[in-house]
Amino acid sequence: MNNNVAEHVLVVGAGTTGISAFIELVEHHAAERIDIVDPGLPGLGMAFANTREELLCNTPAESMSLLAHDPDDFLNYLRERGIDASPNDCVPRVYVSQYTTQRYSEYCEKAQKKNIKNAYIADRVATVEKIGANRYLATLESGRTLNASHILICHGYGKPMVPEILGEHIGSPSLSITPYPEQKLIDSLKPNSSVLVLGTRLSAIDAALLLAKHGHGVTMASPSGEIPAVRTRAPDLTGKVDVNLKQIDFNGDRCHVELLREINRTLKQMGAPRLSKQICRSTNTIERLRAEIALAKQDSIHWQDILLAFLLQGNDMLARDMSCIPPKSLKKCLRMSTRYLSAIPVSNAEKMLHFLEQKQVNIIGAAPTNIVRDDQWLVAWGQADDEQRFDAIISAAGYTRPTLHMDEEKLTISPEYKGESREPKVSEELRICFPGEENPEKIWLVGVASYLRAPLVNGVFQATRQSEIVRRQLMQCC
Known part of the structure; x- marks a missing residue:
């Protein structure tokens, strides 16, 4: 050798x-x-x-x-x-x-x-x-x-991660525990089906866009009801973005506030506006998506240029010392940034906006409290009179x-x-x-x-x- x-x-x-x-x-x-x-x-x-x-x-x-x-x-x-x-x-x-x-x-x-x-x-x-x-x-x-x-x-x-509420129904012909393979999913549905997609992240976006394109009515649901942010380009891959996570006290209760401060410092150093000027805080999904598409097309979302630098430095810090960012603090910071880490391309965002405006896709910020199967799926959302019927359910909660x-x-x-x-x-x-x-x-x-x-x-x-x-x-x- x-x-x-x-x-x-x-x-x-x-x-x-x-x-x-x-x-x-x-x-x-x-x-x-x-x-x-x-x-x-x-x-x-x-x-x-x-x-x-x-x-x-x-x-x-x-x-x-x-x-x-x-x-x-x-x-x-x-x-x-x-x-x-x-x-x-x-x-x-x-x-x-x-x-x-x-x-x-x-x-x-x-x-x-x-x-x-x-x-x-x-x-x-x-x-x-x-x-x-x-x-x-x-x-x-x-x-x-x-x-x-x-x-x-x-x-x-x-x-696939399957919500516990679906456990007893696994194996039902009109329940898919993952949107993939996508052709099998499309072939399994009768025309103009009413479909519940459990999830609002990337695999759920895939499912919703594909189903809506094929003429089905889609309801997406997750506890937050949030869909990913919108991006237009790759993050900086050169390593030239100057970030400094080491100055953040990740043992403190306000680590996420300090992280936001460091993000704004980095943006200012680049000559970019504060993060608050690059995002939309509306709780209305259509308004927020429309505003973020507009910001993307105006080339006004500079957070996408610094995202990778923060990820790489965070990984390097954790590799050297896993205790430097306690799990609770890591979870808090990730919760603040998840929709940006999983941002979707502007082309998909425009398709989603179209289907939302046409009411072919609807998004609910809630989790089902009860699911019963008869000739259809009867889904309850917490209120006695708040029930919906669906022809099929797709779990798109991730892996x-x-x-x-x-x-x-x-x-x-x-x-x-x-x-x-x-x-x-x-x-x-x-x-x-x-x-x-x-x-x-x-x-x-x-x-x-x-x-x-x-x-x-x-x-x-x-x-x-x-x-x-x-x-x-x-x-x-x-």
Whole structure:
């Protein structure tokens, strides 16, 4: 084995994060053998396994490259296909899955030319245990085992989150616990159906726009009734935005106020108006959406230019010291910023505004208190006379984070784990630590899977950045 080259790397997960990690390893010949384990096809992870071009990315094309050494790679791919996309365009998500699949195929060929052995195994990793110095045994759900020297855990979000009130109805033919796959959803509905979508975030927006386009009447519902903000371009990816989260007292009750003050300081430094001038506080959904679309078209929403800088610095701080931002404070700050972190492209916002104005989509700021199924769905909202009937219900409440469990002997990745365990300790370098071991293992968490130490990773750009950092660490400790 060559110096600084791993003997056998196992990549867990083949969504955009897993394929980005594979590309990074091949590009720098960081391993003699690279195996990927995922039950699905490469590139068809939870985020991009779509087929209809109506479903858009909520982040611009400029930030979607899987190649850390070539930030323009996704844009170049689109242009090679004759798609005239600008850096700030939010393109159909199906383009990302096609791009990921193509780049994976190309880097398999590169691996072959570099004499890097590689295999794609259609299965799931259930457990990982240490079997000696720098050796790990991964047991797959099929019972097969793999012996590896290094492991990158890159799997994304888990199962759909289903509101408890729907629990007894799971399996009903007119209940979908996720809007995806979207074609199956469309095919399951009779014409002009009345549909309740539980949720008002990104997957709920997808469902509402798709259903309304096909002539269905849609009611979206969540406790807040808030839909995401509107964005027009990618955040600054150069790292030149000057933010300073370290001066905020996250142990205090007013940390969210201090965060707002730092946001306004950063905006002022950029010559931009205060945040209050860039948002609309109306409680009327249509008024707020109309105003935010207007602000976006006037290029008056500069918060989108600084958002990533705050995320990256927050992740770096947490990676060094998880106690620097207590969970309560982190939750408070995220609650204040969630609708901006999940902002939708202005094109989708305009479609949503149209359907709201036409009353084809309605939004309720409440959660159902009772749901009964007869020939239709009878949904109560808290008042005795406040009931509605629907032909179908779709849960679009989001997805669970990947679950990791640690006991004295092994790391369990399966979301079906029922035993007693604890979350694993994760080092600043995003490496798993086994109980009783002095040093972290050669097992890294990348992308969404790194939430135990980097809870603010939510984009392809960040996962690609992590893949590069982890690859360097891997080569240093071979």
